[in-house]
Amino acid sequence: MNDATKLESSFDGAIDFFQNLRRGLGALEAGVSIQNxxxxxxxxxxxxxxxxxxxxxxxxxxxxxxxxxxxxxxxELRTDGQRLDAQLGIIESLVANFQQDQQQLQQTLTVLSTDLQARQVADEQHTAALARIDTLEQQLTGQTRDLHSLLITIQALSYDARTSKDHFKAIETQIGQHHAQLTQLEHAQKADQECFNQFNAQAETQQQDLQRIEQSLDVFSQTAETHISAFREQIEEQQSRFDDLTGSLATVWQDVQTLQETVGEQLAEQQSRFDDLTGSLAAVWQDAQTLQQDFARFSDQLETQRPILATIPQTQQDLQKQQERIRHLETLMNKVFADTNSTRQILNVLQTDLTNQSDLLRELDQNWRHALATNQDRGHSTETLVTQSSPDAIKPEQITAITDELANSLQKHEHIQQEVANIQNTVTDQNERLVNIRNTLNELQQSLQQQLQSQQEQLNQLEAALADLQNAPAPEANNVAADFTAMQEILASSQTKS
Structure with a gap:
């Protein structure tokens, strides 16, 4: 009985043991499935x-x-900046030369004004000479009357008539010479009038050219202001984008740190469950080493690129300096416009003076023609008279003095025409220089636009690269390597325990 009870108790214990073993195997199978x-x-x-x-x-x-x-x-931007500095220096030198030419032009205009004043004085003297000629004509009329009164006595004196006839022939020859000189003076006055008309036409064309240049310079100043405002807006947009990129980088860095902390916690919880992943972990370890090497290489490249990135503020300062130079050039161009306006006003004054001179010359021409007509009529009336001229008649010295005054006035007029031609040449040179300055400024605008486009493309590339980094869930290489080393140590310790 005792043996039977013992055997029964042993069977019960065995049954309990096997039941417990079965329960443990079921729990073990469930744990294995969960682990799998x-x-x-x-x-x-x-x-x-x-x-x-x-x-x-x-x-x-x-x-x-x-x-x-x-x-x-x-x-390339540095080289472009150097080229731009060189071009700006050339433009400044051109502007300085243009200012010097304007100063010379003002000096020549002052000289011309003095010459015009002298010419006015000479014209006044010439009018005084014409007044004296009128008085002499009046004296001639009185002398003709005296000659009519002395006609009876002249007819009585036959001997004196012969001598007076010879003297009258000499007077006729002198009158013919005087008529020839007057015809020459008429031709010279006609040539002067034609020259004045040509000069007036040239002055009108020059005024039209100046108006066109002024309009083109106004348009160019407006376009330059619009381009400069657009350039400033683009720089502000780029600065705002750069600030946004720095903020996004800070947020990405914080997200990476939080991700690293969560991954570390998950790996610490699952350290005891990686008994069957030794081979895969070795491969992953090799990949991590290669990735660490890649990160180290990339960090070296970033360190090499840091001085290049440090040059970006310098380039911004260079751009600001270029903007300041462009503003200085705008002020210089405004000064040039003011100088051109002043020169145009001076040329208008000269034109009015020349028109006044031409009017005076026309009046003188009319007076000379009237005087010639009256002298010719008087010559025909005195052909029948034979007498000796009185001591108050016109003398050849007076006629030569008048002709000398007219010759001097013609020489002065030619000198003024030469000065005006020189002024026209200087104005054409200034117009050519203004065209060259406008072309250089257009080239500068094109180069600045190209630089802005290149900087915009660089910023877009940086934004795309940063977006890729934000989308890629990549922890830092050093933290990943530390996690894998901890995992390898846990595996080694578990293998030694087993």
Missing amino acids: DRLSAIATSVATLQQGWQADHRTLTTLASDTRIQAGQLA
Whole structure:
């Protein structure tokens, strides 16, 4: 009985043991299935991490190529800035030369004004001479009356008639010479009038050219102001984009740190469940080492590119200096416009003076023609008279003095015409220089627009690269390496315990 009870108790204990063993095996199977599910999830997460690392590697290579391209573009920007400085220096020298030419032109205009004043004085003297000629004509009329009264006595004196006839012939020859000189003076006055008409036409064309140049310069100043305002707006937009990019980088860095903390916590919780992943972990370890090397290489490249990025504020300062130079050029151009307006006013004054002179010359021409007509009529009336001229008649010295005064006035008029031609040449040179300055400013605007387009493209590339970095869930290489080393140590300790 005791043996039977013992055997029964032993069977009950065996049955309980096997039941407990069955329960433990069921629990073990459930735990194994759960571990298998977790291991499959971990394998998928590791695969996604590998894909993310590959994407990070691609983005890093693209960033390295982009940084190289940006370094080349920055070098091109420096060369363009140097060229722009050289062009601005050339423009400043041209403006200085233009100001010197304007000063010379003002000096010549002052000289011309003095010459015109002298010419006015000479014309006044000439009018005084014409008044004296009128008085002499009145004296001639009185003398003709005296000659009519002395006609009876002249007919009585035959001997004196012969001598007076010879003297009258000499007087006729002198009158013929005087008529020839008067015809020459008429031709000279006609030539002077034609020259004055040509000068008036040239002055009108020059005034039209100046108006056209003024209009073109107004249009150019408006376009330059619009381009400068657009350039400022683009710089402000680029600055705002740069600030936005820095803020997005800070947020990405914070997200990466939080992601690293969460990954570290998950790895600490699942350290005891990676007994079957030794081979895959070794491969992952190798990939992590390669990724660490890639990160180290990229960090070296970034350190090499830091001085290039540090040159960006210098380029901004250079652009600000160029803007200041452009403003200085605008002020100089405004001064040039003011000087051209003043010169145009002076030319208008000269034109009015020349018109007044031409009117005076026309009046003189009419007076001379009237005087010639009256002298010719008196010559025909005195052909029947034979007498000796009185001591109050016109003398040849007076006629030669008048002709000398007219010759001097003609010489002065030719000198004024030469000065006006020189002024026209200087004005044409100034117009050519203004055209050259306008072309250089257009080239500067085109180069600035090209630089802005290149900087806009660089900013777009940087934004795309930063967006790729934000979308890629890549932790920092050093933290990943530390996590994998901790995992490898846990695996080694678990293997030693088993």
